Structures are given as C-alpha cells and as structure tokens.
Amino acid sequence: MAKEASTLSGLLVVNKPREMTSFGVVARLRRVSGQKKIGHAGTLDPNVDGVLVVALGKATKLIDLLQTRPKTYRGTVTFGFATESQDADGAVVEEKALTEPLDEEKLRAAFSALEGDIIQIPPIYSAVKVKGKRLYEYARAGESVELPKREATIYRFRPTSTLRWEAGKPYQSVDFEATVSKGTYIRTLAYDLGKSLGLPATMSSLTRTSGSGFDIDEATDLDELMALSEEDLAKRVKPIAAVLTYERKDLSDDEYFAVKNGQKISQWPKNQDGFYQLYYHDQLIAVYAYSEEESLWRSRYFFA
Incomplete structure (x- = not known):
C-alpha cells in the first residue's frame, strides 16, 4: 500500500549549511517530512549559511508574504580584488594591491552612504531572469546581455570590526552587518562599497542571521532535522499563525x-x-x- 501523503502544515526554520543549495535543503526535508507541498522563502547561495525558512503544506501560501520581510546578514568584505560573481567563489577579474591601511573614517562613511533606497546591478553570475533566461546561463554560454537594474532598500549597513590585513596578501578585510529589503544582493553591496572607495572588493563570507521574521537562534541545523522521525519533526514545525x-x-x-x-x-x-x-x-x-x-x-x- 502506498504511503499516505503528509498533511503537515507550518514552518521550519533551518540553519542552512554551506556548500548546499536552498533547493537541496527543500528536497531533503521533503523526504523526511513526507510533505510534497514544500518551498522556501528567500534563496541562499550555496556558499551562504544561516536562516532559511521552509514552508510546508498550507503554509506555502505565505511564501510571498515571508519574502517581503527584511533580512539581516553578517559577513566580511575584502578589499584588493574583485571576482566575476562578486563573491569568493568566482574567478578574479580585477586586483589592486593595497600598500597602506585604509582610512577607517572614510570606510565608515562609505558604509553609511549606501544606506537607504538604492539601485543595484546584479552580477552576471546570478539567478536574475532576463528574457526568460537566468543571467548565469548567459554567462556560461558566453552570450552578452544587458544587466538589469533593481531597486533595493538598505535599512542598516555598518562595519562590525576594525580593518585587518589578510595573511600574506595585499588585501584588507572588515566584518559587517546589513539589514536589507527583499531582492538585495549583499555581494553587490560589498562590491559597490569597494567601488565607492576606488577599490575592487569581494564579499568573502556571509551568514543570514534573520529572515522572514525568524532569528538564527530559532533555527535548527539541517542534519539534526534529518535525523528526526516524522513525529518528532512535526514538533519542530511552527504554526502558520507564528508569522502573522x-x-x-x-x-x-x-x-x-x-x-x-x-x-x-x-x-x-x-x-x-x-x-x-x-x-x-x-x-x-x-x-x-x-x-x-x-x-x-x-x-x-x-x-x-
């Protein structure tokens, strides 16, 4: 006899690991939950960890609502080189060796200048669709395409550490925290920060610390969720009312x-x-x- 489909509805707040796509998280949770109707709010790139809210059953109706809520990230931006993807996974396309420390006061001013309503141009290696194709598909095929402009709101963008030299390299890095609207590319924000200082820059690490109304201390590691029975997993599911x-x-x-x-x-x-x-x-x-x-x-x- 075929296994009865799960009627589980609600939200799982997952601490997504690095080196995994958001789709991969959903696929694994589909198997362990038995719920075929499942999706996530706010895609995280494979090299980004942190809060990923997964909706099951009737809660999938709320994905559009969940995605409109602000998200907060902690990360690191490195000055001295830029990549085609604007993060550490891409091939280096520009380098400028730093020979003296950056000015901390100018750096703080550059962070503040990017707060508010801004226009971003996403990197060619991104999932933004243009004429039915994702930008990274154009890039992989060697085809040229006009990059679209996207509106974003940066509620807060501040350094959280002092500048430091990268070991054995002519680069300097600084940690940051950013709270942003739906559709914001943090790696583009890091790239634009460097551009405002006249330097190539790359987002070298990133963690989402809150999203869709949930903080990282409410999230459960994916491996832990995968080890649970359907009954125990159901106990981790937050009711739909929790986000209303x-x-x-x-x-x-x-x-x-x-x-x-x-x-x-x-x-x-x-x-x-x-x-x-x-x-x-x-x-x-x-x-x-x-x-x-x-x-x-x-x-x-x-x-x-």
Missing part, C-alpha cells in the same frame, strides 16, 4: 460561512493595517485584506 502579525478577528457562524466560501465582506470597518487574521472556534481560518478600490474585504489566504 495582523489584528485577530473571531468569526460568527454566518461570517465563517461567508469566509469559507470566499465571499467579499463589506460590513467590517477598515482597521489600521488593512488585514485581519480570522479565527473560528479558535482555529485560524484565513487572512482577509481590505480593498481600497472596492471599499470591502477580500480573501487573501485561506487555510481551513
């Missing part, structure tokens, strides 16, 4: 019938953030969003 910050509304019987059938609702007054998380008999049923155009409430996510 909207005002709660408890439904009457008539309201529940309307929500269950996806009906629009005009009787509810508009609240401050324009969203309600809806409960019936203490069970999360749906999220409704207010439509300014229609002056009524519409179903955004349905879970029950």
Whole structure:
C-alpha cells in the first residue's frame, strides 16, 4: 500500500549549511517530512549559511508574504580584488594591491552612504531572469546581455570590526552587518562599497542571521532535522499563525460561512493595517485584506 501523503502544515526554520543549495535543503526535508507541498522563502547561495525558512503544506501560501520581510546578514568584505560573481567563489577579474591601511573614517562613511533606497546591478553570475533566461546561463554560454537594474532598500549597513590585513596578501578585510529589503544582493553591496572607495572588493563570507521574521537562534541545523522521525519533526514545525502579525478577528457562524466560501465582506470597518487574521472556534481560518478600490474585504489566504 502506498504511503499516505503528509498533511503537515507550518514552518521550519533551518540553519542552512554551506556548500548546499536552498533547493537541496527543500528536497531533503521533503523526504523526511513526507510533505510534497514544500518551498522556501528567500534563496541562499550555496556558499551562504544561516536562516532559511521552509514552508510546508498550507503554509506555502505565505511564501510571498515571508519574502517581503527584511533580512539581516553578517559577513566580511575584502578589499584588493574583485571576482566575476562578486563573491569568493568566482574567478578574479580585477586586483589592486593595497600598500597602506585604509582610512577607517572614510570606510565608515562609505558604509553609511549606501544606506537607504538604492539601485543595484546584479552580477552576471546570478539567478536574475532576463528574457526568460537566468543571467548565469548567459554567462556560461558566453552570450552578452544587458544587466538589469533593481531597486533595493538598505535599512542598516555598518562595519562590525576594525580593518585587518589578510595573511600574506595585499588585501584588507572588515566584518559587517546589513539589514536589507527583499531582492538585495549583499555581494553587490560589498562590491559597490569597494567601488565607492576606488577599490575592487569581494564579499568573502556571509551568514543570514534573520529572515522572514525568524532569528538564527530559532533555527535548527539541517542534519539534526534529518535525523528526526516524522513525529518528532512535526514538533519542530511552527504554526502558520507564528508569522502573522495582523489584528485577530473571531468569526460568527454566518461570517465563517461567508469566509469559507470566499465571499467579499463589506460590513467590517477598515482597521489600521488593512488585514485581519480570522479565527473560528479558535482555529485560524484565513487572512482577509481590505480593498481600497472596492471599499470591502477580500480573501487573501485561506487555510481551513
């Protein structure tokens, strides 16, 4: 008899290891959870570790919401060389040996200058799509393509260490912390930091310390999750309500019938953030969003 499909729904906060793709994490958790409907919020490059939020079952409906939330990273930028991918995995395309220490005050000013709303041009070795193909596919095929411009918001970008010389090399490195919006390329941020100082620069290490509303101290190592039984894994799954910050509304019987059938609702007054998380008999049923155009409430996510 075929194994019954899992009905597990919720969120797993994974501490993704390096040398693994985000897709690889999802594939492994699909096997151990038995849940075929599974996805992740916010891709991490193979050489980046840290917080990766994986959604299972009905929680996959929230991936678009989870990806809009700010993310925080700790990393290192190295001045003196640049690569084609803007991180340590790419081939070196520019070098400029440093013969004297960088000015710490100018460095701090360069960090601050990149805070706020900015425009980024992602590296050719990235997964950004142009005309149906990812940029790295153009690069591997030796084809030229105009690199797109992307808007990003840098909420915080600050050095967290003093500059240090790399052992036996004419390079200097500094650690940093960055809190950024969806779609920000941290390696491009590091590259642009160097560019503002007139130097080639490379993001030499990176860890995501928070994402989709969860911090790294809430994350579990992938190997630990893989060693759990389905029953024990289910205990690590956070409920969908754990990521909803909207005002709660408890439904009457008539309201529940309307929500269950996806009906629009005009009787509810508009609240401050324009969203309600809806409960019936203490069970999360749906999220409704207010439509300014229609002056009524519409179903955004349905879970029950």
